[in-house]
Amino acid sequence: MSRLIDVENLTLQFDTDEGRITAVDDVSFSLEAGEVMGLVGESGSGKSVTAKSLMKLNPRNAVYGPDTKITLHLDDGPVDVMSLQNDREMKVVRGGAISLIFQEPMASFAPAISIGDQMVEQLLIHTDFSKVQARELSVEMLDRVGISDASTRFGQYAFELSGGMRQRAMIAMALSTKPKLLIADEPTTALDVTIQAQVIDLMKDLVSEFGMGIIFITHDLGVIAQTADKVAVMYLGRLVEQGTVRDVIRRPAHPYTRGLLAALPTLDDIDAPLTPIPGDIPSPLERPAGCVYNTRCQEVIGARCATQVPAFSQVDNEHMAACHLYDNNEGTA
């Protein structure tokens, strides 16, 4: 496998009337081609903002930290995403090397333009296809994602398609430019469970066929268990745990990950009590000092947790947790 993207020290703040809000705080990870990374966390944890900042898709009041470095490794050499200034330069990345699938497919298609015209439009922007070629490829992609009678569907509008069909069309559109990296932001959350299973299957097939990397954002640990190779868990803008899907789900190391799993109803033991994580996620305006999770953590081990930000410690091979339970260097500040 070859390296696809390196994210180093990604920090992102928003200037608001109420002050500067930290949405993403010193996040680093990398992804290989053909690898699926699950990005997990509750609402407000910063997972969508993190994914969007890989394309610098952020509102004007966004301020990146000075140490932020995002490197995309393309066939023509590495691209420093932070150095890209205007929309024209960003074209290589947005919709080119990286495609994005949103949660709500109804809101992501323009309602008054046919599905086909939207697919063709982006192909004309990102490839040197003619209109006829773009049309052929679009119909082929619709067919490829399991939409029957693709040439009819090509001329239809978003409202004429069912939810599952819209999400398939969204995937077809996102993949038609042959991106290196696909960011899927809660792509199955709005779907029924039987349709979700179909869409997950489809995405897995396409990864192996196209060999792209996927960042799969979801709050559903079951979906992660069935799709991802590795997992990153986010809380209040920070990564708190990273590892292979087996390590993180079977041997969760960070108390937050353990809390998420304890709160999750599963069919394996329907009598097990559901244990909520105590308290609410703090407001980003009042981020706790020290470990961001210390206000809700059941395993606080002393004053350190409230004063000192934990760095990533190795729990096992590729399994890392940012928690003082695992760091042995007591004295370092």
Next chain:
Amino acid sequence: MSDTPLIRAQNLSVHYPLRGNILGPAAFVAAVNNINLEIAPGSFFGLVGESGSGKTTLGRAMLRAAPISKGDVLYHDGEVDFALKNLGKADLKEYRKRAQLIFQDPYAALSPRMTVRDIIAEPLEVMGLTKTRAETDARVREIAAKCRLNVEHLRRFPHAFSGGQRQRISIARALVSGPKFIVADESVAALDVSIQADVLNLLKAIQQDMGLTFLFISHDLSVVAHVCDHVAVMYLGRLVETAPTRTLFSSPRHPYTRALLSAIPSLDPDDRGKAEKLEGEIPSPTNPPPGCKFQTRCPFAIDRCRIEEPVLESADVEHNVACHRWQELAI
């Protein structure tokens, strides 16, 4: 169930007219079709199905918030007996005190211009349940405490609260009139897992504390498995299977129930690819297939299924299934 059911649907159908012309509607959609269902007092009854299966419509019909086209819903709580289809105005008002709804979206369900106190107090004032402001305040504080909201919270507006807290406010409002029967329609679907667990635990605690009966509508079978004592599975306006929760999850009989269970993503990464996949999507209720409504997606469909619609039959104690082939498929 030996108890007299608190609420019972009898051959209940809800038909909605499709847009037609000046001569009347073109046709009707059977959102709920000929359903028989009994909910015992004190039950936490789950209703599951995909979008478009009619579960919300059934829940609303049981509150008389959807029109009852055929059949009836009978309510009996030991104090009053109501047949909902032709309920008079005064009786309907009385029924509203006894049957309440908790909505899905805690952001849309609360008026942003009212304080939490006013939101919770509104049903009391509208229904004329309290006579003085002091009485209202006392009742609001009592119910807020049950829902783990403190006096400080009551002065604020909904925007100051998180999703979980807002859902607790919605619950308090539903409970303030002292209802016996609550329909909770996807009440935890919009919440994060941790908050979801908190709200589910609260609903269970309140149910036991106040002796309530719940109809819990959800698309999430794992949630239903954890909180409900009985479950009914709906597909395209029909009940396809009903059973006590443990029975339904340990020995599902209907192919649709099995497919639903199988489609839930397992937490075990080594289970990949093991799920039995259901092809296709739920048909449109405006154009339902003949025979069994599930035959277009059922891997076990035979000719009979395409002609004759199966009815619910008893598979075991309290376990009913509507499938022509459940006996041969049950191994």
